[in-house]
Amino acid sequence: MLSQTVAVEGYLSVDWVLLFFGLCFIAAALIFGSRWRNIPPIDLSSEKFGTLRLPFAPLVVFIGLAFIGVGAYFRWLQAQSRAVQVNQLQIELHELTHELERFKNYEMNVQLDFHTSVDPAHLHTNLYILKPGDPSPRSIDQGILKSTPASNILSTTVPSLDPGDTIYFVTSESGSSQAHSWESERLVIPIAQLNMSAKQ
Amino acid sequence: MRIPILFAGLLLFAVAASQSQDLGAQHPPGRARAPSPCSPEIFVLGERPLRLADARFRGDVYVYVDEIRNDWRKHPPTLTVLNGLVSTWRYDQNGQGPLALAEEFASRTKGAPASTRWSLTVRHEGDAVQFRYGTDAYLLTVKSVSLDAPIALLGLRVERANQLTVQICEALPASQIVQTPR
Numbered sequence: 535m536l537s538q539t540v541a542v543e544g545y546l547s548v549d550w551v552l553l554f555f556g557l558c559f560i561a562a563a564l565i566f567g568s569r570w571r572n573i574p575p576i577d578l579s580s581e582k583f584g585t586l587r588l589p590f591a592p593l594v595v596f597i598g599l600a601f602i603g604v605g606a607y608f609r610w611l612q613a614q615s616r617a618v619q620v621n622q623l624q625i626e627l628h629e630l631t632h633e634l635e636r637f638k639n640y641e642m643n644v645q646l647d648f649h650t651s652v653d654p655a656h657l658h659t660n661l662y663i664l665k666p667g668d669p670s671p672r673s674i675d676q677g678i679l680k681s682t683p684a685s686n687i688l689s690t691t692v693p694s695l696d697p698g699d700t701i702y703f704v705t706s707e708s709g710s711s712q713a714h715s716w717e718s719e720r721l722v723i724p725i726a727q728l729n730m731s732a733k734q
Numbered sequence: 735m736r737i738p739i740l741f742a743g744l745l746l747f748a749v750a751a752s753q754s755q756d757l758g759a760q761h762p763p764g765r766a767r768a769p770s771p772c773s774p775e776i777f778v779l780g781e782r783p784l785r786l787a788d789a790r791f792r793g794d795v796y797v798y799v800d801e802i803r804n805d806w807r808k809h810p811p812t813l814t815v816l817n818g819l820v821s822t823w824r825y826d827q828n829g830q831g832p833l834a835l836a837e838e839f840a841s842r843t844k845g846a847p848a849s850t851r852w853s854l855t856v857r858h859e860g861d862a863v864q865f866r867y868g869t870d871a872y873l874l875t876v877k878s879v880s881l882d883a884p885i886a887l888l889g890l891r892v893e894r895a896n897q898l899t900v901q902i903c904e905a906l907p908a909s910q911i912v913q914t915p916r
Contacts, residue, residue: 651863
């Protein structure tokens with residue numbers, strides 16, 4: 535990316551320098567052309583194309599135009615390079631946006647095993663998140679937990695967790711003659727460490 | 735006169751043969767099997783503990799259903815899965831334990847830790863309970879509730895009892911958080 539930027543800036547300076555020189559040549563030919571009448575014409579001879587005899591002033595104008603033309607070429611090259619660069623930046627932006635969306639959507643899925651048949655509609659569950667250094671946990675109402683094929687397992691999702699956070703759930707049952715309540719074991723959000731083995 | 739007697743005899747033989755074939759399919763309920771994602775159907779009699787002889791469980795997993803009443807939808811039975819039950823019951827070669835009423839079962843398994851016990855209230859066919867054995871999770875699904883099913887053939891006598899047909903499949907691996915009663 536850096537080398538591309540340098541290259542683009544290089545094209546920019548060359549472009550302006552060549553334009554300046556080209557204009558200088560043409561201006562010089564226009565201003566001093568009358569004084570150059572004594573200078574003999576320049577013969578540009580080629581075996582293939584024959585001989586071209588140019589007076590000095592038009593030759594200088596021609597050289598000026600050539601300089602400007604080369605500058606225009608560099609400007610076109612710069613525009614092309616910018617288009618490629620913009621395209622590449624668009625692709626990178628798209629990829630980063632996609633990654634960001636994935637990161638935003640990441641939620642930890644948790645299954646709660648009650649060890650007995652439970653009805654999610656009659657349960658009230660709070661999630662407790664204890665951040666490292668905080669004196670007390672923050673409570674979040676989990677609403678109705680999602681049922682699974684197993685009547686003792688309910689699932690839920692926990693968003694926005696940081697490594698080192700400790701989470702646990704407290705559930706109470708309503709609507710039955712004998713009130714039940716459960717408290718889960720505590721889970722410390724780990725940083726997954728994977729061993730890397732050398733490949734043969 | 736001989737032809738009708740012969741015909742009746744053949745008919746009786748055919749009925750007896752089909753009955754014994756049915757019973758052969760039902761028993762043994764927990765014979766050792768090769769590991770597979772899903773076990774064959776297992777028959778669990780009411781009030782009789784069953785030791786699963788599935789090779790995956792190494793004889794450590796037990797299933798018990800309390801009384802399966804004829805009006806089981808009104809009074810749903812409770813199926814219990816126990817992992818590592820220690821009891822003095824004697825199990826036959828099919829893993830079938832003796833008759834044990836719910837109270838007796840409860841008192842005998844009182845010492846089993848809550849983390850090794852799962853219970854399912856069977857309200858509908860298709861109800862399931864997930865239990866763990868080692869690091870793996872298994873889903874026990876009640877396929878059907880059979881009332882007055884033939885369970886034994888003693889001579890020409892067929893005993894009938896209520897039973898559940900269950901199947902155990904490997905559950906999807908997932909990390910779980912255990913909710914323990916407060």
